[in-house]
Amino acid sequence: MAEHTRRRIAVIGGGRSDEHDVSLASAAAAVRAVSANGDEVVALTVGRDGRWRGTGREALPTAVAVRHLTACDVALPLLHGVDGEDGAVAGLLTMLGLPFVGSPVRAGALAMDKWATKLLAEAAGIATAPAVLVRRGDDVGAPPLAPPLVVKPTTGGSSNGVTRVATGADFRTAVAAARAAGEDVLVESFVAGREVDIALFRDRDGLLRAGATLEVGVAADGVFDRDRKYDGTAEFTVPARVSPVEHAAVDRAARLLYAALGCSGVARFDFFVTADGIVLNEVNTTPGFTEQSQVPRMYAAVGLPYGDLVTELVEAALAERGAAGSDGTVS
Known part of the structure; x- marks a missing residue:
């Protein structure tokens, strides 16, 4: 086995959105995995006030935070919501010339806007709710x-x-x-159907890899709200209880959207499976990323545990950067 080359990886969590605490949990899990994989971690946090903080939670001037970032080999940003997942952090890292795990500006911005995602999906022939x-x-x-x-x-x-x-x-x-x-x-x-999610990422060899489908158990009112998402009462079935035809429809639609949006890294695609076919709910380009979050569970079910998933995503980001020409386009 080839000796592991130790890399310096920036893990970014927090953010100014109302998903700050969720992002901190995702980042903490990623920090554990990066350390366990033998790489060096540079943990950075964006506070609720927008200020950068380092490993010791000390406030960092923006210029110092940028120096920390540019001293790294690759970044793993886990800023959920606005001012992060919406393309903001992707734009920063792109301007710094730092390879990063995740979607570029366009994909993050489009997927974050549910109306824009709906219009794009409909244009691609994927049904959405009126x-x-x-x-x-x-x-x-x-x-x-x-x-x-x-x-x-x-x-x-x-x-x-x-x-x-x-x-x-x-x-x-x-x-x-x-x-x-x-x-x-x-x-x-309102769409009457079962929520079935699937996740995709493109690996270092360019192969688009899917996790197992996941079915979300919802409350009597049919809404998977914030409380049920994080209070431990949500029921997930992996793989989802879908027929081969339904699985194929979900997989095909997700792959179409991954390409149409221009995603990179891992993205989760949420659908409703109804008696009349599948209906897109939304796309998440920076999904929750603790060991117990939906996406890691989906990949663990197909033989890719959390630590290996983190490694695969980092390797893919580095490979994608290595495949880019001097003008930034992929050769």
Whole structure:
């Protein structure tokens, strides 16, 4: 076996979004895995105030944080939500010339905007729920679609601000809850079906590798909200209980979207499996990444445990950078 070349890997967690604590948990798990794999960790945190902090939680001037980053071989950013997953951190790392695990600016920005993702998916022939975009200043006196509905922020994560609306009387309150987590609001017809997720990443050899499908057990109201996502009561079935035809449809649609969005690193694609076929729910380009999060469970089920998944993602990021020409394009 070839001797392992020790690399310096920056793991970035925290962020200014309402997913700060989730991001810290993802980053802590990644730090453990990188250390266990024999690599050097440079742990950096973005505080809720936007200031950088180092391993000892000391505040770092931005210039110092940049020096820490540029002294690394590769970065593993795990900033969920706005000002991170939406392409912000990808833009920073690209400008610094530092290889990183994850999607580039365009893919992060498009996937973070659920309305933009919906338009792209429909153009690719992938069904989504009927929906209306409600912007600031639009009338919210009556729902634009017949209930039941799901109301959510277009750029929110971790199921923040998501409400199922059973009657028109609940609509205004649901919009207010969504706006508390993001400015624009997506109003969707409720889809009756089972949520089935799949994850993809492109490895160092260019092969697009899928994890096992995962089925999310939801509450009686059919909504997988933030509380159930993180309080330990959510039920995950891996692999999902789907037929070969349903599995093929989910896999095909995810691969189409991975390419259409221009994803890199690992991304999770969430679908509803209904009697009439599959319906896209959303795409997550920086999914939760603790050992017990959905994506690591999906890959563990196909024989790729957490530490090996981290290694594969790092190797792929380095290989992708090595395949780029001097002008930044892939040769």
